[in-house]
Amino acid sequence: MMAAAKTDSLIERAEFAIETDALTKAFGDLLAVDHLNCRVPYGQIFGLLGPNGAGKSTTIKMLTTLLDPTSGSAKVAGFDIVAAPARVRSSIGYVPQMLSADGALTGEENLMLSAKLYAIPRAERQPRIADALEFMGLTEFGRRLVKTYSGGMIRRLELAQAMLHRPMVLFLDEPTIGLDPVARHTVWDRLRELRQNYGITILITTHDMDEADELCDELALMHRGQIAALGQPAELKAGLGPAATLDDVFARFSGGSIQEGGSYRDIRQTRTTASRLG
Amino acid sequence: MTSARLAPQPAAWVEPNAVAQVWRETFAIANVELRKLFRDPTELFTRAIQPVLWLVVFGQVFSRVRGIPTGNISYLAFMTPGILAQSVLFAAIFYGIAVIWERDLGIVHKLLVSPAKRISLVLGKAVSAGFRGVVQAVIIYLIAAALGIAIRWQPVHIFAVLAGVALGSAIFSTFSLIIACIVKSRERFMGIGQVLTMPLFFASNAIYPIAIMPGWLKVVALVNPLTYLVDALRGQMIVGGESVHGFASDFGIMILIFIVLSAVAARLYPTLLR
Ligand SMILES: Nc1ncnc2c1ncn2[C@@H]1O[C@H](COP(=O)(O)OP(=O)(O)OP(=O)(O)O)[C@@H](O)[C@H]1O
Ligand SMILES: [Mg+2]
Numbered sequence: 001m002m003a004a005a006k007t008d009s010l011i012e013r014a015e016f017a018i019e020t021d022a023l024t025k026a027f028g029d030l031l032a033v034d035h036l037n038c039r040v041p042y043g044q045i046f047g048l049l050g051p052n053g054a055g056k057s058t059t060i061k062m063l064t065t066l067l068d069p070t071s072g073s074a075k076v077a078g079f080d081i082v083a084a085p086a087r088v089r090s091s092i093g094y095v096p097q098m099l100s101a102d103g104a105l106t107g108e109e110n111l112m113l114s115a116k117l118y119a120i121p122r123a124e125r126q127p128r129i130a131d132a133l134e135f136m137g138l139t140e141f142g143r144r145l146v147k148t149y150s151g152g153m154i155r156r157l158e159l160a161q162a163m164l165h166r167p168m169v170l171f172l173d174e175p176t177i178g179l180d181p182v183a184r185h186t187v188w189d190r191l192r193e194l195r196q197n198y199g200i201t202i203l204i205t206t207h208d209m210d211e212a213d214e215l216c217d218e219l220a221l222m223h224r225g226q227i228a229a230l231g232q233p234a235e236l237k238a239g240l241g242p243a244a245t246l247d248d249v250f251a252r253f254s255g256g257s258i259q260e261g262g263s264y265r266d267i268r269q270t271r272t273t274a275s276r277l278g
Numbered sequence: 279m280t281s282a283r284l285a286p287q288p289a290a291w292v293e294p295n296a297v298a299q300v301w302r303e304t305f306a307i308a309n310v311e312l313r314k315l316f317r318d319p320t321e322l323f324t325r326a327i328q329p330v331l332w333l334v335v336f337g338q339v340f341s342r343v344r345g346i347p348t349g350n351i352s353y354l355a356f357m358t359p360g361i362l363a364q365s366v367l368f369a370a371i372f373y374g375i376a377v378i379w380e381r382d383l384g385i386v387h388k389l390l391v392s393p394a395k396r397i398s399l400v401l402g403k404a405v406s407a408g409f410r411g412v413v414q415a416v417i418i419y420l421i422a423a424a425l426g427i428a429i430r431w432q433p434v435h436i437f438a439v440l441a442g443v444a445l446g447s448a449i450f451s452t453f454s455l456i457i458a459c460i461v462k463s464r465e466r467f468m469g470i471g472q473v474l475t476m477p478l479f480f481a482s483n484a485i486y487p488i489a490i491m492p493g494w495l496k497v498v499a500l501v502n503p504l505t506y507l508v509d510a511l512r513g514q515m516i517v518g519g520e521s522v523h524g525f526a527s528d529f530g531i532m533i534l535i536f537i538v539l540s541a542v543a544a545r546l547y548p549t550l551l552r
């Protein structure tokens with residue numbers, strides 16, 4: 001009782017959708033995320049950039065309660081990720097870096113599984129699934145097996161899945177990787193609408209500088225587990241000179257090197273998924 | 279399109295009734311597993327080949343040896359419940375590799391970010407493994423009948439056999455899940471799966487009674503869950519078959535084993551991503 005009352009007052013006081021305090025994750029000697037301090041206001045589309053292995057996915061995995069931090073803490077939608085993981089999970093949606101919808105199920109079956117796991121009341125499940133499919137332009141494909149979908153359709157299905165339970169915060173790990181330009185723009189449009197119409201907070205990671213520039217309100221450039229630069233896309237560019245692009249910003253703050261150890265596992269997984277679906 | 283149904287909802291937190299929650303989540307998982315199974319049932323039939331070979335080839339030959347004391351029943355009848363238990367073990371032990379595969383595809387990530395209780399994710403797999411086991415059992419009943427083995431066809435005995443098989447499948451699939459969480463890679467799992475299944479099979483009463491084993495093997499057989507499954511099935515499935523411990527104690531011991539294994543698996547499941 002006491003504990004519940006205490007966390008409930010937190011949600012009113014929380015100013016930020018995401019707030020980290022010296023958030024750290026070590027894998028052996030490697031500090032994948034190194035005392036990260038970061039705040040994302042409600043309603044923002046926040047972009048996390050950085051070279052391979054910078055710690056973006058690890059940060060997301062901690063914020064979504066998939067990994068426990070080694071030290072430090074974070075709050076998502078006002079809830080502590082370590083002390084109240086169940087409430088964090090109820091408040092967020094997550095799309096992992098690899099294409100992860102279940103290919104052996106139909107689109108609707110994927111969504112129905114989420115509806116049940118997120119405790120959406122029985123009577124609301126079908127209407128919400130229909131709405132989410134329509135919003136993502138997948139209505140006519142709902143009954144088809146996901147392994148017959150294109151990469152863009154799978155991503156849209158995953159977004160539908162991630163927002164079915166009306167989360168406060170969406171975490172999207174490279175949502176447009178491997179998508180053609182049309183599919184990419186469709187995803188951007190849907191994300192903008194979610195933010196515009198419903199005030200959903202969105203944290204995305206990306207290697208696509210156009211995506212960072214056009215879609216994000218604010219960017220953090222990660223390097224070796226720390227934030228090397230933070231600001232609106234225009235500010236970051238202006239900081240380097242009148243004609244600078246985000247590519248210049250990226251090169252400047254990631255030590256000029258695109259390869260930094262790299263996360264072999266995630267790349268391999270993305271490939272596996274791509275070949276499975278391709 | 280603007281729909282109120284998509285708007286975020288700061289959840290009015292209702293502390294869920296834990297039992298109802300686990301029930302709903304478990305069957306949500308089992309439901310999709312079974313849909314996948316029925317969409318591609320070939321696996322169910324290929325898994326029936328091995329028990330046929332054991333009964334038709336091995337069983338027929340060893341029936342002539344008459345060196346193994348099987349009481350007042352034929353060797354073939356003696357080994358039939360053992361082969362049913364074996365096929366349950368072999369089918370369930372590969373659940374873990376499917377889970378590693380799902381981890382690599384990101385499916386496990388999605389289950390783990392949902393507010394579902396971790397025990398539900400484990401029980402959902404166990405329920406679907408139990409169902410597969412029951413299908414195996416039906417196939418082996420048919421084979422046994424075709425071989426002229428005297429079967430106890432009374433519904434209560436068939437029900438007892440199916441319940442035992444479902445529980446045994448749940449045990450071995452959960453055990454397999456635990457191994458998957460520890461080894462984490464498909465390659466290592468394949469190795470360990472091979473190394474584990476044969477000893478579990480031979481250090482049990484599946485194809486010879488415990489009474490004729492050397493002392494050290496008796497000890498191993500007594501801590502082997504397969505022994506209790508075989509013993510339970512032997513008393514229920516065939517006419518004249520005798521259970522050493524009795525169905526109730528076999529079933530009780532298996533329930534205890536399952537409770538311990540699922541508690542361990544629920545703790546380990548999230549570590550699959552580490
Ligand atoms: N489970 C793990 N065990 C050990 N090291 C890990 C693990 N996961 C990530 N790492 C390491 O932590 C570092 C950060 O990885 P992370 O996946 O967070 O990078 P990223 O910024 O998402 O990279 P990418 O752009 O390639 O997706 C990398 O050096 C990676 O190899
Ligand atoms: Mg990554």
